[in-house]
Amino acid sequence: MTGAGAGDDEGERLARAALTRVLEPGEERGGRWLREYGAVGLMRMLTAPGAEAGAPAGVGAERLAGYRRRAALADPRRDLELAAESGGRFVCPGSAEWPTQLDDLGDARPVGLWLRGRPNLRTWALRSVAVVGARACTPYGAHMAQTLAAGLAERGWVVVSGAAYGIDAAAHRGALASGGATAAVLACGVDVAYPRGHAGLLGRIAGQGLVLGELPPGSHPTPSRFVLRNRVIAALTRGTVVVEAAHRSGSLVTARRAQRLGRFTIGVPGPATSGLSAGVHELLRGEAVLVTDAAEVVELVGSIGELAPERRGPVLARDLLDPDAARVLEALPAGRPVLAEEVARASGNGADEVIGRLYELHSLGFVERQGDGWQLSRRTPEGGTQTGTVRRGGR
Incomplete structure (x- = not known):
């Protein structure tokens, strides 16, 4: 009988409960013995008297004596009773409640x-x-x-x-x-x-x-x-x-x-x-x-599709302008009005197109008309989409 797959057997369960008093957590040597002899076989080996006692492979006499002292004192039924009194229970590999991902630990898997x-x-x-x-x-x-x-x-x-x-x-x-x-x-x-x-x-x-x-x-x-x-x-x-x-x-x-x-x-x-x-x-x-x-x-x-929301800063009205309108807006100097022809030279656009863009920007609150000239508005639109906003890629 091996330790894996035998968790529903009462003898294996009792033996494993006893071994939690014998083996230290994560003891790979003990995990190897469990794999080779099974929990029942290992406990029998550690508790058999005198000449009947065997010895697991790869352990010295002094260490083996320590294991045997612990095994002799183990009382798994009493431990199970104590656990039950505090609302507890014991699960082991092979039982219905055992989380099989712990098996990835190999011989360091919990008893x-x-x-x-x-x-x-x-x-x-x-x-x-x-x-x-x-x-x-x-x-x-x-x-x-x-x-x-x-x-x-x-x-x-x-x-x-x-x-x-x-x-x-x-x-x-x-x-x-x-x-x-x-x-x-x-x-x-x-x-x-x-x-x-x-x-x-x-x-x-x-x-x-x-x-x-x-x-x-x-x-x-x-x-x-x-x-x-x-x-x-x-x-x-x-x-x-x-x-x-x-x-x-x-x-x-x-x-x-x-x-x-x-x-x-x-x-x-x-x-x-x-x-x-x-x-x-x-x-x-x-x-x-x-x-x-x-x-x-x-x-x-998580599973496919459990995505975190996209992170980005606040969207400003200026971010939503068509690229050509944005270029015209960037060509306007701060603090003084300029003629449409000067804006056209600075932006690299034709004068007629610039005039059309300036009126678009005026309707959105970005620029003001000052006589024959145009200048940046004293109050520029803040972030968010507004009615009539010129979006990237079209009007």
Whole structure:
């Protein structure tokens, strides 16, 4: 029996739940053993007594002893009960709720995922975007993360982040405030409030969305688990948006892992002088795509036709003039009236044509008649289309 495709088997599920206490997240050696022996076979190998015990390939005696100590203490049924008491559950590869994009991680794929929240993870992950960034963010960064997340949620996208202080929290709050969907990927047990200051936020996420992680109930985070957690965020989502990150930020690890997995890597620019945006700017000089709002993110990660609106400055009445009329207008000097013949020489047009154009411009409010001469109006038309405007390409 192999690990892949056996997630609906109760023995495999129990074995994988137990292995979340044995193997560290992202441990590729353990992933290789799972592929070779299956979860049931691996647990049997690690828990068999004395002479009956086998040894997985490629592990020393001391490390193997550590695995066996952990395996002997694992109680998957108790962990499943603890998860259920807090409204949680356990899903693993092959089960109906497993998001198959995590399989792109190969042997670093999670053994399984512990979840809190009602939504179906597989369904949510199909239309999800990660929004990550600095913990010690600026007000600008928090505003951008919250605004982006709210915009994504309003467009039907699930906002995924890590529930940390700073950008992560702003992203979750933006999605929640808009009544949208958000999921938090933790580096600890889903029943552990970390950071403690986010106990209320995590409760709201679990109530309205999903809290998930690789570690069993009661597990606490370590620095390495935070780094390894990032690969799940990158693999789970269609793209990763980085809002503020210094050169050594863990958010850059997430973004680069997303890029290696073939996901979109996206950055929000900040001030050129801001050290908290330096890492984002480095991404933007390389593999990342610059965005400024949710519509531009969706244009990248969404389906065909989900385009951001065209960006342009205000349209002025002068912009809509026929090229010949515009050339006549440009030939008029400022501050004094001139005869039509002088305008004709300056514009390179015939005198009769210039007179016709001057009357057109007069009717639009661009020029005034002063005796035999013409001059620019003291009040020129402002932006927008007016009745009778001469458009480019014709009258």
